[in-house]
Amino acid sequence: MNCRKALAFAIAAAAMIGSMTVQSFAMPSGAMRVIGKANPPIGHYEFCKTYTSECVASYKDAGPVALTEDTWRTILDVNYTVNTSITPMTDQEIYGVEERWAYPRTVGDCEDFVLLKRKMLTQQGISPSNLLITVVLQPNGEGHAVLTVRTDRGDFVLDNMRNKVMIWTDTEYTYLKRQATDDPARWVKLQDGRATAVGSVSQ
Numbered sequence: 689m690n691c692r693k694a695l696a697f698a699i700a701a702a703a704m705i706g707s708m709t710v711q712s713f714a715m716p717s718g719a720m721r722v723i724g725k726a727n728p729p730i731g732h733y734e735f736c737k738t739y740t741s742e743c744v745a746s747y748k749d750a751g752p753v754a755l756t757e758d759t760w761r762t763i764l765d766v767n768y769t770v771n772t773s774i775t776p777m778t779d780q781e782i783y784g785v786e787e788r789w790a791y792p793r794t795v796g797d798c799e800d801f802v803l804l805k806r807k808m809l810t811q812q813g814i815s816p817s818n819l820l821i822t823v824v825l826q827p828n829g830e831g832h833a834v835l836t837v838r839t840d841r842g843d844f845v846l847d848n849m850r851n852k853v854m855i856w857t858d859t860e861y862t863y864l865k866r867q868a869t870d871d872p873a874r875w876v877k878l879q880d881g882r883a884t885a886v887g888s889v890s891q
Contacts, residue, residue: 719842719843720836720843720856720863720866720878720879721878721879722876722877722878723876723877723878723879724876724877725874725875725876725877726864726865726875726876726877727875728873728874728875729787729789729799729823729833729875730787731787731788731789731799732789732799732821732875734787734788734789735789735790735803736872736873742872743872743873744872744873745870745871745872745873745874747815747816747817747870748817748870749817749869749870750815750817750818751817752818752838752839752840753814753815753818753837753838753839753840754839754840755839755840755841759814759839762809762812762814763809763837763844763846763853764853766805766808766809766812766846767805767846767847767851767853768851769808770801770804770805770808770848771801771848771851772851773794774792774794774795774796774800774801774804774848775794775795775796776795776796776797776798776801776848777795777796777797778797779797782795782796782797789803790803791803791804791807792804798832798833798834798848798849799821799833801833801848802821802833802834802835802846802848803821805819805835805846806819806821806835809835809837814837816872817838817869817870818837818838818839818869819835819836819837819838820835820836820837820838820866820867820869821833821835821836821866821867822834822835822836822845822863822865822866822867822878823864823865823866824859824861824862824863824864825861825862825864826860826861827860827861832849832861834846834847834848834861835847836856836866837853838869842855842856842857843855843856844856845859845861847859863878863879864877864878865877865878866878
């Protein structure tokens with residue numbers, strides 16, 4: 689997929705974390721709805737061939753994570769840390785190929801940001817069943833990847849194009865597909881409830 693460059697970040701981490709609390713969350717008006725199976729993005733399929741241990745169904749769906757103050761701060765911190773430590777570049781610029789998913793060190797495409805955030809949040813104790821790589825369409829029609837964190841307060845989106853962690857219904861994206869909650873190699877098609885029909889993309 690062709691990801692846009694990340695926007696300049698205007699909110700400092702301390703101010704952002706300090707100004708938002710669990711009590712301030714608005715409950716979502718709906719939830720992403722799974723409507724069938726979907727093919728994995730080709731980049732993720734190739735990623736799983738390289739990182740086989742990370743694409744094995746070694747866990748069960750734990751149910752949405754309880755969004756405590758500590759969990760929320762961890763989510764904000766990881767999102768901000770990755771966004772500000774990795775410079776956004778396209779796969780063509782980095783590797784000379786159209787699509788390649790990999791863990792970034794200093795530069796990366798949108799899905800690389802997602803992979804690193806997912807890994808870091810898993811290391812912080814959040815179940816992989818609640819850390820779902822998600823493919824969306826931007827308003828301009830370009831594909832993009834974000835990380836969906838499934839919580840008991842709704843599905844929140846970690847995006848390399850903003851430091852603010854938002855409930856999915858408040859974003860401008862159209863949600864196409866994401867990883868299944870019980871198998872990281874399996875993908876499911878989504879209908880986000882804000883559109884009459886949502887298709888899937890091959891990449």
